[in-house]
Amino acid sequence: MNAPTQPPKWATRLLHWFCASHLADDLEGDLLELFAQRVRTYGIREARRRYVRDVLSLMRPFAVKEKRKKYPQPAFIQPAMIRNYFKLAFRNLAKHKMFSIINVLGLSAGMTACFLIALYVHFELTYDAFNQKADRIYRIAADIKTSSETLRYAISPWAMASNMQNDFPEVEAFVRVQKEETLIRKGDLKFIEENTVLVDSTLFRVFDLKLLKGNPKTALAAPLSLVLTETAARKYFGDADPIGQTLLLGDDNEPAQVTGVMQDPPANSQIKGDIFVSMSTYTAHQDKNIEREWGSFGAIAYVLVKPGTAPGAMEKKFPAFVQNHAGKMMAGQQMQISLSLEPLRDIYLHSTRPADESGSVDNLYIFSAVALFIMVIACINFVNLTTARSVERAREVGMRKAVGAPKSALARQFITESVLMCMIAFVLSMAVAAALLPFFNALAGKQVSKGIIDEIFFVAAGLVVAALVGTMAGIYPAFVLSSFEPVKVLKGRFTTSIKGIMLRKGLVTVQFAISIVMIIATIVVYTQLDFMRSHDLGFTKDQMLVVQAGTGRNRDAFKASILNFAGVRSAAASAAIPGSWTPQAYSKVENSGGEMQAGNLDVYRVDFDFIRQYGLKVVAGRAFSRAYSTDSIQSLMINEAAAKVLGYRSAGEAVGKKFEQWGRKGVIIGVVRDFHFKSLQENIKPLTFRITDFWNGNLLSVKIDGGRVNQTVSAIENQWKKANPDKPFTYYFLDEFYDRQYRADERFEALFLNFAALAIFISCLGLLGLASYSTVQRTKEIGVRKVMGASAASIVGLLSKDFLQLVGIAFVIAAPLSWFAMHRWLEGFAYKTDIRAWIFVAAGLLSTFVALATISFQSIRAALMNPVKSLRSE
Amino acid sequence: MKGTYLGEFEEVVLLAVAILAGDAYGASITNEIEQQMGRSVNLGAVHAALHRLEEKGLLSSRLGGATAERGGRSKRFFTVTMAGTKALDNIREIRNRMWSAIPKPA
Numbered sequence: 001m002n003a004p005t006q007p008p009k010w011a012t013r014l015l016h017w018f019c020a021s022h023l024a025d026d027l028e029g030d031l032l033e034l035f036a037q038r039v040r041t042y043g044i045r046e047a048r049r050r051y052v053r054d055v056l057s058l059m060r061p062f063a064v065k066e067k068r069k070k071y072p073q074p075a076f077i078q079p080a081m082i083r084n085y086f087k088l089a090f091r092n093l094a095k096h097k098m099f100s101i102i103n104v105l106g107l108s109a110g111m112t113a114c115f116l117i118a119l120y121v122h123f124e125l126t127y128d129a130f131n132q133k134a135d136r137i138y139r140i141a142a143d144i145k146t147s148s149e150t151l152r153y154a155i156s157p158w159a160m161a162s163n164m165q166n167d168f169p170e171v172e173a174f175v176r177v178q179k180e181e182t183l184i185r186k187g188d189l190k191f192i193e194e195n196t197v198l199v200d201s202t203l204f205r206v207f208d209l210k211l212l213k214g215n216p217k218t219a220l221a222a223p224l225s226l227v228l229t230e231t232a233a234r235k236y237f238g239d240a241d242p243i244g245q246t247l248l249l250g251d252d253n254e255p256a257q258v259t260g261v262m263q264d265p266p267a268n269s270q271i272k273g274d275i276f277v278s279m280s281t282y283t284a285h286q287d288k289n290i291e292r293e294w295g296s297f298g299a300i301a302y303v304l305v306k307p308g309t310a311p312g313a314m315e316k317k318f319p320a321f322v323q324n325h326a327g328k329m330m331a332g333q334q335m336q337i338s339l340s341l342e343p344l345r346d347i348y349l350h351s352t353r354p355a356d357e358s359g360s361v362d363n364l365y366i367f368s369a370v371a372l373f374i375m376v377i378a379c380i381n382f383v384n385l386t387t388a389r390s391v392e393r394a395r396e397v398g399m400r401k402a403v404g405a406p407k408s409a410l411a412r413q414f415i416t417e418s419v420l421m422c423m424i425a426f427v428l429s430m431a432v433a434a435a436l437l438p439f440f441n442a443l444a445g446k447q448v449s450k451g452i453i454d455e456i457f458f459v460a461a462g463l464v465v466a467a468l469v470g471t472m473a474g475i476y477p478a479f480v481l482s483s484f485e486p487v488k489v490l491k492g493r494f495t496t497s498i499k500g501i502m503l504r505k506g507l508v509t510v511q512f513a514i515s516i517v518m519i520i521a522t523i524v525v526y527t528q529l530d531f532m533r534s535h536d537l538g539f540t541k542d543q544m545l546v547v548q549a550g551t552g553r554n555r556d557a558f559k560a561s562i563l564n565f566a567g568v569r570s571a572a573a574s575a576a577i578p579g580s581w582t583p584q585a586y587s588k589v590e591n592s593g594g595e596m597q598a599g600n601l602d603v604y605r606v607d608f609d610f611i612r613q614y615g616l617k618v619v620a621g622r623a624f625s626r627a628y629s630t631d632s633i634q635s636l637m638i639n640e641a642a643a644k645v646l647g648y649r650s651a652g653e654a655v656g657k658k659f660e661q662w663g664r665k666g667v668i669i670g671v672v673r674d675f676h677f678k679s680l681q682e683n684i685k686p687l688t689f690r691i692t693d694f695w696n697g698n699l700l701s702v703k704i705d706g707g708r709v710n711q712t713v714s715a716i717e718n719q720w721k722k723a724n725p726d727k728p729f730t731y732y733f734l735d736e737f738y739d740r741q742y743r744a745d746e747r748f749e750a751l752f753l754n755f756a757a758l759a760i761f762i763s764c765l766g767l768l769g770l771a772s773y774s775t776v777q778r779t780k781e782i783g784v785r786k787v788m789g790a791s792a793a794s795i796v797g798l799l800s801k802d803f804l805q806l807v808g809i810a811f812v813i814a815a816p817l818s819w820f821a822m823h824r825w826l827e828g829f830a831y832k833t834d835i836r837a838w839i840f841v842a843a844g845l846l847s848t849f850v851a852l853a854t855i856s857f858q859s860i861r862a863a864l865m866n867p868v869k870s871l872r873s874e
Numbered sequence: 875m876k877g878t879y880l881g882e883f884e885e886v887v888l889l890a891v892a893i894l895a896g897d898a899y900g901a902s903i904t905n906e907i908e909q910q911m912g913r914s915v916n917l918g919a920v921h922a923a924l925h926r927l928e929e930k931g932l933l934s935s936r937l938g939g940a941t942a943e944r945g946g947r948s949k950r951f952f953t954v955t956m957a958g959t960k961a962l963d964n965i966r967e968i969r970n971r972m973w974s975a976i977p978k979p980a
Contacts, residue, residue: 030949
């Protein structure tokens with residue numbers, strides 16, 4: 001009946017919640033007493049109301065504040081305890097040097113790898129990001145569709161950009177960029193500058209490249225003006241002011257004036273070069289009609305659109321725009337040009353169009369995964385080693401608990417220790433990373449970072465990550481260690497739980513699985529590269545020297561003059577060599593149906609000796625010959641791939657068929673067996689050969705004797721200097737030049753090799769730690785076994801068996817995973833090796849061997865120990 | 875030094891502790907003030923004042939006996955210290971002096 005004679009419970013609970021513990025008791029007493037009195041005087045309702053009011057009125061600072069305790073309670077942060085934690089942490093590090101070294105080494109190796117990879121990934125992801133207007137800059141890409149194929153160009157018709165600015169109100173500015181090789185002279189200094197760039201005057205308006213000297217608006221306006229990078233300026237003018245100076249440009253020695261000096265573009269910029277030449281030098285000076293040409297492709301065009309422009313809407317207007325300007329030309333040449341916009345930031349990583357340099361998102365994913373794996377392996381080590389050592393710490397935990405340490409304080413202690421360990425590892429890894437950066441730059445093939453000083457942000461981030469890793473890795477051991485029951489551990493009846501052992505074994509398995517995946521990946525990458533290097537390319541590439549020898553009569557004279565050198569076997573001139581860029585010509589060739597099939601075909605312009613010197617096999621018809629006067633203008637040779645595209649079932653059918661190409665008309669005289677004139681990543685494309693014109697074919701391939709390479713090269717060089725005193729002697733070897741195409745893959749290989757080795761190394765450190773731990777655990781067992789007559793070999797076997805099982809399981813997990821991953825990687829190659837069974841066998845054996853060797857350090861020692869000693873221990 | 879100034883409510887609480895002489899604790903003080911002044915008082919206000927007076931050294935406290943009515947919770951007994959008595963005397967003296975200084979109506 002008298003249900004609510006009690007004060008409201010929630011108010012009481014509220015009181016206990018906010019009120020300091022030492023006051024709550026007597027305050028609640030007062031409240032209850034007053035409540036009882038008021039129930040009598042005013043009735044229950046009023047009493048309850050007043051009770052609530054009193055509780056609320058007690059929410060004052062004095063009631064909330066805790067009293068200083070006479071006996072200090074362990075607070076969250078107790079300087080003395082923290083000091084004690086650190087002291088013990090250091091003592092433990094020093095006491096177990098082996099463990100500490102293994103732990104710190106593993107961690108810092110992992111951190112270093114992660115740090116470097118993070119730098120690299122960041123570098124690649126922020127390509128072109130320094131441009132503040134990057135989100136408004138697009139590259140205009142052109143697709144050219146002919147009856148036989150679609151060509152995907154990064155370059156666009158010369159006439160396109162300026163017309164686009166006129167026709168599209170959305171376009172704020174455009175800039176065309178064309179990289180070229182140019183001969184630059186200043187007095188006696190002469191260089192073939194590979195990175196000369198023709199650019200429109202709007203360069204500095206569109207891109208955030210910094211002009212240090214000169215006027216950004218006008219520097220590149222007039223024909224024959226130059227902007228040098230700081231580096232180039234120093235190269236030509238030293239410390240003198242280059243503004244207003246003159247450099248001689250090109251083979252014609254045209255005087256050009258330096259009108260500006262710019263900061264070197266960032267390493268991750270698409271617009272790169274040493275010398276920037278005004279575009280008008282070409283369009284208004286050298287080739288005045290080019291600006292009106294829709295059929296001539298060159299220069300990469302970037303447009304800066306006005307803020308708020310939708311690229312999709314703009315692209316929709318392109319077909320009409322192209323039709324309007326170039327409709328007639330396209331109809332005449334049986335082709336269709338279509339344009340599209342590529343956002344600047346996407347070009348480097350995502351565009352598949354040809355480019356000087358391009359990144360690969362897949363590689364970034366792979367690298368990130370590798371970094372993550374290595375970090376995981378290192379963390380697993382850490383967790384394993386720390387928990388494995390828990391037995392040794394059990395007594396300490398017991399003591400601490402017995403004198404009153406709460407679980408949370410112990411957890412904090414162990415986390416402090418692991419964070420400390422991580423910090424030590426971090427400092428070490430930063431030192432190593434700083435030392436490795438130059439090598440890493442070389443490995444990556446680009447200036448990923450100038451030095452660790454420039455990466456303060458990354459170092460700071462790394463510190464945070466290290467602290468985080470320390471905490472994460474420390475949580476499990478801290479949890480395990482702090483939950484020991486003091487009575488049990490102090491009595492010495494301590495056994496590691498089955499669960500803990502299972503977890504450690506599971507973690508070791510994961511480590512080894514990752515390592516085996518990486519070993520297999522490395523072997524597959526290696527075999528693929530080896531396959532590509534040793535694959536029959538269909539032409540001779542050894543002992544072939546390539547000289548940039550100019551064109552026309554000069555070259556022919558030079559060729560003739562070196563032919564009688566002792567070391568020179570033969571020489572041939574051409575405009576392209578295997579591995580080099582090849583132009584494409586609009587060609588019409590009679591196909592099997594008797595029609596003139598139009599298409600853009602790769603062109604090799606060669607002289608009469610080329611086919612023979614390169615060892616190309618003529619499978620039908622004949623090679624070019626001086627004996628036929630018509631060969632130099634009316635003959636074409638094709639490769640088998642071209643014959644197939646034209647629909648001929650056998651190469652012989654193509655011989656004698658008609659062709660039209662670049663102003664020449666005539667017949668096909670021969671078919672050459674397919675050879676790899678591009679890298680093995682690509683299929684062999686249709687190719688045509690024609691005899692050089694007088695203005696091209698500047699590459700002179702010289703076949704030399706293997707025995708006297710150096711003498712022959714210097715003899716050729718001397719001859720060059722005699723004949724062309726004003727031009728530098730530039731040469732390279734064909735095999736190196738050709739293999740340059742695989743540089744990215746070789747880097748990939750080197751990277752994988754390094755990181756796989758690292759992964760194995762860290763895993764082995766972990767295994768070593770665990771093995772030594774488990775041997776110590778079983779000291780007595782081993783002693784008893786030996787007394788009973790077990791041989792040393794059987795004990796080694798006993799100790800190794802467990803771990804080898806883990807490696808076996810790891811292999812079973814890793815093999816299919818790596819097969820799948822590498823199968824996908826190989827799909828990027830047109831010509832690829834198979835993933836053979838021996839690779840898996842090798843990886844399995846290698847990891848087993850490494851694991852066995854690691855364990856044997858401990859197990860053999862344990863097996864050879866005198867049983868008397870081990871039985872007496874304790 | 876703080877503690878020389880007494881607020882009005884503090885003075886009332888201090889007086890109540892003095893009146894209750896030895897039986898002064900939160901609830902009894904609250905009751906006493908309510909009776910003397912004829913208005914309801916919040917327990918929180920009383921305790922806040924007690925806390926301040928103790929900090930100023932005018933009161934001292936000790937934990938003492940419990941009753942069933944209090945649910946077995948102990949009482950905190952307050953007593954006026956020497957300084958507290960002095961402070962009360964002082965106030966009274968000032969008041970008296972001021973009263974006597976009021977000019978008598980002629």
